[in-house]
Amino acid sequence: MSLRHAVLGLLADRSGSGYDLLRTFQSSLANVWPATQSQLYTELNRLADAGLVAVTAEGPRGRKEYAITDAGRTELHHWLLEVEPERQRRSESLLRVFFLDQVTPEQGRTYLEREGRAAAAAHQGMRELAERIDADPDPLAVYGRLALEWGLRFTRMQQEWAQWAAEQITERGPQPQVRPPGH
Amino acid sequence: MSLRHAVLGLLADRSGSGYDLLRTFQSSLANVWPATQSQLYTELNRLADAGLVAVTAEGPRGRKEYAITDAGRTELHHWLLEVEPERQRRSESLLRVFFLDQVTPEQGRTYLEREGRAAAAAHQGMRELAERIDADPDPLAVYGRLALEWGLRFTRMQQEWAQWAAEQITERGPQPQVRPPGH
DNA sequence: TCACGACATGTCAAGGCTGGAATGTTAGGA
C-alpha cells in the first residue's frame, strides 16, 4: 500500500536507480517500512506505468535512473497531508502476551525478560546512531532524526514495560493458569 | 503467519465456533492482530486439516465448535516459547515523518499535532477501558491487562513525542525545505 | 405468524508480499 509513497518520498529528495533506493530502504527506512528487492523493482515499474515517476537516464549495467514527476509530487503531497494514516498496528510480541496464561508464570516471566533485553539492545543501537548523527548533523536528515527519537522513546518504553510486566507476574505469585496438554 | 497461533491461543482458553472467535478478534484482539471473517474461517479449516484443532460438536445453524488438540497445544507452546517473535514493525505514520521535508514547516507541524491528538484520544479510550477492567477484574484477562498497559504507555509516549517533534520544527524555524512541483 | 436481526459458514477474485532464482555488467585490486 504505502510502499508506493515511500518510493515517491525517496525520489522526491533525489533521483536514483532501484539499486540506490534499495540501499536506502535497507539502511534508514528499514525500521519503519521494510521492503525487499523484488518489491521495489515491481513498484518502480508500476509507478512508471502510472506516470508518477519517469526514467530520466540510463547508465551502465542497465541502470535506470528514476525521477519523480509532477504528478508524483502531487500524489506525494496528497498522501502526506490529506490521507489519514493507518495507525493500526500488528504486534506479534503483544499477541503472545495475551496467551501467556498458557505457560507457567516462570516461563511467562522469562519471555518478558527476553523481550526487555531485546528492547534494551535495540535502544542501545539507536543511541549510538543518534550520537553519530548529532555529532555530525546532516541537514537533510532533520526529519529522520525525529523518527529516530521516536525509536529511542519506543524502545525505552518497551523495555520499561517488559520489566514492569515481569514484576506483575512475580508479585501475583504463581497462579493455577496452566492447562497441561490433554485437557 | 501468526493468525494461526492467535486462533490456537484463543481455542486453548476455551472452545468455540468461528463466529465466537470472530467476536473476540473484533473486540480484545483487534488492537494487536486484526483479522477478517474470511481469514478466520479459512484458517480454522487449515488448522483442522493440520490436526491442530478439531470439531467437537455441531450446533444449530451449521455451527461447528472447535477445540484445540494436543498437537495444537504443543504447537502453541512451541511458538510461545521457542520461536523468536517478529519485532519489526511497519509504521505508516512514521514513514511520513521521513518525508515531512517535502511540505512546509507549518504543514509538518500540523501533521504532528494531529498525530498527537490521535494518540491522546486513543490513550483516553484505553484509560476508560482500563478503569472498567480494574474495577471489575476478570482473572482470565490478567495478561490482557498487561497488553493494555502496553497500549497505555505506547499512546502516552506517542503523544509526548508528537508534541516534542512539533516543537522541534518550531524551534528550528522555517527552513528552505520545500521543493515546489516542477523541480 | 411473520419479519428482522443475530447467528453461522463458505467461496472467490484481485492484489500484495516473500524468498529465491536467473542473468548479466563493470570497476578495481592482485
Add this chain to the structure above:
DNA sequence: TCCTAACATTCCAGCCTTGACATGTCGTGA
C-alpha cells in the same frame, strides 16, 4: 590480465490478505 565484489534488473511460484458476495438458519418481539 584475470578474478571478484559490487552493481543492476527481471521473473516467478506460493502464500496471505482484503473485501465482497452468497447462502442459509434460528429466536424473539410486535
